[in-house]
Amino acid sequence: MNRSKNYLNQLEDEAIYILRETAAQFEKPALLFSGGKDSIVLVHLALKAFRPGKFPFPLVHIDTGHNFPEAIEFRDYLVNKIGEKLIVGSVEESIKKYNLKETQGRFPSRNSLQTYTLLDTIQENEFDTCIGGARRDEEKARAKERIFSVRDDFGQWDPKLQRPELWDILNGKIQKGHNVRVFPISNWTELDVWNYILQNEIELPGLYFSHDRECIVHQDKLVATSKFIQPLPEDTVTVEKVRYRTVGDMTCTAAVPSTASTVQEIIDEIIVTRISERGQTRLDDQLSEAAMEDRKKQGYF
């Protein structure tokens, strides 16, 4: 992929610049790490930004309790390999602590409950910054995010009151209690992420590559059966060759039919696919026109 080298280097330089700026301007940053491809790329970029020094921030995982076991396994493997600190915030505990009610229905998403745990974890550890792997190409609410995006005491995003962000100068000054979400890979697309993974030979959980999985079909989407999703009598259960394009909760992430078993094969598939990443895989974004935006305004990442 020599021809892509130049623009990937530009994206990488921009992201490393943002990571160092975050480390320098804030007292207590955290890097949100889910075990998915975007946050794995972030970790890789942090290695380039700070080695041979240690990371100036811990990795933080907001564990919904509905994760794919493969993602958790990979998370622990990577953290151990690079020797950095991991903090886990548990949604399960927040549910007990606050007596939260889970969403009803077959595919209960813990996305909105995650916000409680995230904000608690921020408060307990006094984080003033959370670095995340969100990309502007993912979703229309994200297309408007700044690189340094200020949140108030309640973690809320106010799209009307965003700070102007000029050139590449990042203003990290905040009032006490406020928090900044930092998006180093804002300008990357799904394809850029995969090309970067290819170029840098980055390891990923096996979920991303074609494998056999027992699935049911729900609204034209392939949903894996698991302890969270049990087939109903009317469901047809089949074993399909699938891979995951995004890795969220088992309850709300759909698989895509695929035989791609290498990064290059995945790239070839993405180039010709006609369906967007979230459109193909997320059951929760489709709930309403502005589902993501509404969640963000409440403090969701």
Add this chain to the structure above:
Amino acid sequence: MNTLKFITAGNVDDGKSTLIGRLLYDSDSIHTDQLGVLQKQTKQEGVDIDLSLITDGLRAEREQGITIDVAYKYFSTGKRKFIIADAPGHEQYTRNMITGASNSDLIIILVDARKGVTVQTKRHASVGSLMGIKKAIIAVNKIDLEDYSEEVFTKIKSDFEKIKGNLGYDEIAYIPISALNGDNIVTKSERTPWFEGDALLTTLEHIETPARDLQASRFQVQWVIRPKDEEHHDYRGYAGQVLSGNYKVGDKVKVLPSGIETSIEKIERHQKETEEARAGENVVIHLANDIDISRGDTLVKTTELPHSSNELKSWICWLDTTPLQTGKTYILQHRFKTARVKIQSIDQKWDINQWEFNQTNEIKLNDIGQISLRSNQPIFYDSFEDNPKNGNAILIDETTYNTVGALMFL
């Protein structure tokens, strides 16, 4: 393959949304699930899809009460990747246009073929030029409504040529287009046989962006890497991005503000040694002498010194609803260095609609002017004209911490 960042400027009726929609649609950047939503929203008879809805999808959010700010859109062709800063064109959104323009290499200025060069055209061209954009495309849109007339196109071209002398563009392309019908967008149109230039997309693919590595060499320390572990006991590396120019192993450098001279002993890029660091690259520089250097200090070649002063004159674009106050102290952020500055005077205000400079003592939201300021420590800068990367800064309010002003040093 590299990336071109551009901004589209034009009023709502000039066809900006349709043009962006057309570029995204014709470059296959809209996925079928997103298209499905757009098809449902398209209400025009006999039209499969209303291209303007691709950006107006965001406008739906505005209907729910959310002000649209700059949104970024992405597409690529086999030759280049593109990032569009989609900023509103209305005068009251000048602030947003400035934000979008500050990160763009090129500006597409839409001119309605029926209206010709207007006050808005001048305003958009002025803001783009002020923000340091060197490449412009004048897209004469809706040429279909003027019967694809060469005369109309030529008239607009010569009208713009008359005003361009005041602006800093070093390359301007003129293209007659119909965003609605797709004329001269991706391929050349048979309906404008008289037009000798390239289609818009071809122009975007080939236009060259300014080379920062030809400018004076500037490097400001962003982060000091000092592991202090067994293995790297004596490791002390200065991490940062080369703003402009280049640095080689052995180069004699001066450290500012201390003024100490030393030389570059080693350059690392991602833990691998390299001989040279070029503009835009993140590197870690090691110096021959053990000097106390911290974030915000500048390393320059002894032969290419920047300006050094406590007294600065600057262009300013005001971005905040609270007007600028002379005599007030603000925080100046120049790259990785912050200083306290006092606004000494407002020297003039630029009325970009009339192209006049006026005496004033007030600079408010969306105003552009020139000011004098004094800082509590010397700033090592270049004029924005000579070296934009080292010639720009922001002003931050000391109490709200909002970014209130964009500065371009004179």
